[in-house]
Amino acid sequence: MLISLLHQSKFISLLFFFVLIKTLNAQPMHIYSYCYKSGNYTANGLYRSNLESLISVLRSQSYTKVFYSYVSGSSSTATVYGNYLCRGDVSSSTCETCITRASRNVLIACPVQKEAIIWYEECFLAYTNRQTLSISDFRPSIRQTTYTYTMYQSYFTNTLEYRMDLLIREAYSSSSYFAEETHQVSYLGEVYDLHGLVQCTPDLNQYDCYRCLKWAYKTTINAEKCCYGNSFALVYTTKCMLTYKASFLAPPLPPPPPPPPPLRHSRGNNSPDSDDSFSFKFKGEN
Template identity: 30%
Template sequence: MCNPQIFLQTKIPKMPPCKYFAIPSILFFLLSFLIFPTKAAPIYSSHACTDSSKYQPNSTFQTNLDLLLSYLSSNATQGVHFYKTTVGSETPNAVKGLFLCRRDTLTAVCHDCVNAAAKDLTRRCPVEKEAIIWYDVCMVRYSNQNYLNNIVPAVDMSDSKSVAGADLDRFNEVLAGLLNALATKAANSEDEKFETGEVNLTSSVTLYGLVQCTPELSLFDCNMCFRSAIASVPNCCDGKQGARVLLPGCNIRYQVYPFYNSTKILATPVVKSRPSGRSRVEVILTFVIPIVAAMVLFTFGICHVMRKQAKSLKQLWRKTNYSEGVDEIDSINLRG
């Protein structure tokens, strides 16, 4: 007897039209940017291949340089904003280098910037033994020299928008006061050597400033670097709403919009009204006079310290009965 075969027929549902999937897909795509935001790529500013001497590809110097840049990149993950090191001990092949990240940046941002800058530097300066590169929030440099110049090369960058002529006098005086105040405070800092601040230009316009020096620099060297950068503003960026000056040892920047993470506010400098149409010499003096005053005070401070040291030395010699040496010390003339 034949077993009857039973056939089960399953009804396959119809797929909805594609238009019903379009809206959820778009929403998921948009939400992915909110939940998993993409990191902004580091922004290149400028660079300089500063040494005329070259190294040979695949040489010991290149090996040391590659290792140095690797060290810089890896140490940028350690939560520090400044790091320097040297690879190699023998003169022709030794290379020293450092990175400096803006003090208000997060560790991840600092690392991304240093990593990109290190790679970019070897591309832009493929065989130079000394080079430097600036990005928006970091700087990387290396050299085969024992002494690193902190003032040259210098790069300036300014916005295309200018301050209205009627407001230019006040803008220049407030800007000079802001930058000089920040530079003085940063240079006297024992560790960070980084300051930000803001002042009100008008009831609706605020001027923001930032200065930073490499932490390894002394008070004198940091001051000299800042003053050099500030003094160049009238020549490069007079009347511009925003600008930055980049030096190997320091950098300064100002804008009429917030560009850093800080809540520090400086009091608005007192600005005396002056007749309009000031000459270029007057504008330059607005920046230079505070610089000269600061350097004069610094010089007097050094002379005072030298006098105290000479006096202490003389007293020490008297206590130890070296009477013959006292007459010689009295004859020392310290100029100041």
């Protein structure tokens, strides 16, 4: 009986451990929070009240909508404009979790600033006291990369530019402003899956979506600022997302060697098939 209880307790502990690991892996990944320097509000004032109402509405929409924009308040000095965008490849529950966490943490990171944006890998959330968030220069923005490289950087960069250009065109031409693909690349024995993802907020027109994504991509090929030749890059702005990653695969097996050529017997002096005879003498013979 005691042994059975011990086994049962061990099983429950292992089950709890695996559930915990799965839960931790599913948590949104925070990238960066940015607090604008355009002005502050008072802690108990009308702007804070409108901001909390805005945050509540955005959070309530996050399970059913990938993007949502809302205006809270009517006073010319206390109106708050905000929106969020979830990445197009995440589930509804992940979107909701990401926005819930973002809405809580942005107020911690920027406790009195009238404008702020918080980026997660799966979503971003922003608010401002201006009627529209700036789209003229797509800043602020955040960049991430990893310093691992492909063996043939020039070929990788050319392939990446071609594939990302196709994705950008697909995204700004679609109703969702979202596109992704995984394309296998094989070159001189190096094999990898190149995954790309691009997305714009739906409140942009097609031209501004195109401009935002092209601007984001251009930052990835700037060797001084970011990511030239790197196997991974992520660029998020206030209005669009762009990311790519090369996942290296095992190199293909080499082809089997060709069969050996058939043996050929020469018909020379040492060949048994030769008409010429041969002789040898044992030691001791006369």
